[in-house]
Amino acid sequence: MSEADRRLSEESEQRFLDLYAHLLVYVNDRFDVIEEIETVADLEQHYTDELLPLRNTLYNESTTDLIEDFVEQNPADLSEADLEQVAAWTDFITGEFVVVRYREDDAIFLDWTEPPKTYAVRPARLPFADLWDESALPVPVSSVALLPFEDQIVYDGWIGIKNIIFGGSLSTDIDDEYEEAKHRFGIIDSLPAPEEDEKTDAEELRFYMKNKRNRERYASEIEHLREKSDELERIYHQEMGKARARSLGRELRELGLNEAYVAIYDDRIITSALRIRGSQATRRDYARWEG
Template identity: 30%
Template sequence: MKLITEKAELFFDLMWSLQFFINTELKILTKIKNRKEYAALPQKDKQVVREKIYEQPELIDKYIASNPDRLNDNHLSIIKQWKNFIKGDFYIERYLKNHAIFVGDNNVYGVLGLHDAFDHLFPSNYLPIYVKTILLPFQGRIVYDGLMQVYQVSFGGGIKRSLSETYMQAKQNNKIITTLEKTRVKIESKAFVEVEQENIWTNEIEQLKSLSKKLKGGDGQPAINSPVFSLVKASIALADKALFDPSDIDALTKELQKVERAVRKVENTLDRML
């Protein structure tokens, strides 16, 4: 749920290089003479410089053009991607194995910590928490920029359920955002479409449809068999529709209603057996 140490150190090396350049350009902390002195400052002293990055993102281009620290192309590319920052308020909703879930503006992000994992900063029993921070792309992942303001508020069950549902909806629809690098987003989306178009369950569904046609109740069988067989067929029909036309919500809803009617018939039959 956090960057490995080497990557976290690289992140801060690049961030302090950029911020020291901006500090020099704008003459903010005039007593600071080099990057090492700047890096040693407390975070609160760097706050004004930090804000200038997001108020004037063109300063990133200026840094890249002059490249005062003689960075290689890969490192310059990382800094250039920071122009795709997202600044705002976010709920940290839960922790997963690979990232923390941030919810903001109806979007769901998978975010990594830097030197410390989020669950070390905020124990999971404190979640959700409401924070103000800036999300940045970093080598294909999303991190925050090292500063985070925590709002001292508590949440009732309604907000917790709403946040959970926002996460579940994003998860179900493959919409958890795990990178802010636009070229990578396109590649990931294309890969998902290709998998979707393969219809890898076609043979299995066809076999189930064929087998289910043989399921018939009556003829002295237990009364429960007929409604259960109907439920099986309705469930297979729903799976078939979900496989071949997952975007047709109306059709899926109709098939689901058939399943629900079949379930009620099973329940009624069981009630009569009491």
């Protein structure tokens, strides 16, 4: 089974679909969207695309009130456990996302509005592989509803795929937002989404310094932080040294110098030496590369 095929267990999937169907029948009873639907059995006779107007009504009206009214009235005579699960859907999220990654059990949906957030999403109806191949990622999607279900996040089976091909600077921007979202919130795997973790100045500075793209994007934030304390200034120089070490390692290997010792301050080499067999030079004093 490919990563894109990962779904809820068969039992959980059926439970979700049953509960969601009862909620949609209730919405139809309230708004008379599809005349011939009065029961779940009636609803199941329709194709998914035929039910889209009904599903959209759920999210275009006062969604929270509809869910709460359904739970209070319990027209389907659901158990307390099932009612509790439906009540949790008041923590739903709808909108546009970018599908940026597949993982072993889910896909990562990026909401790149401010602040950006990433959600680990499981399919409850249609496997992601039926929608797009992993090689097509990132993929922009719209009309998405994310719902908490059994301590996971699922989408309800309806999804709009936008005909946009990401490339160049836009693709880079998506990667930037993805990294920032992970830094600020982690990958969110349950709803409601947690509050942003408070980061120390040192953690923020290391994130800003982690790669060239970040150093350019957060240049003003870096300058502000490094001036706050001697410790942050030390971290700044340490991270700059690491960055220069990575690029210098590639340069040395291209010159055929597979082993060398250099001392770096920021992006400047202040001393260097070839490795001599039996040398007692220590890693504390030098940065070392081995091809």
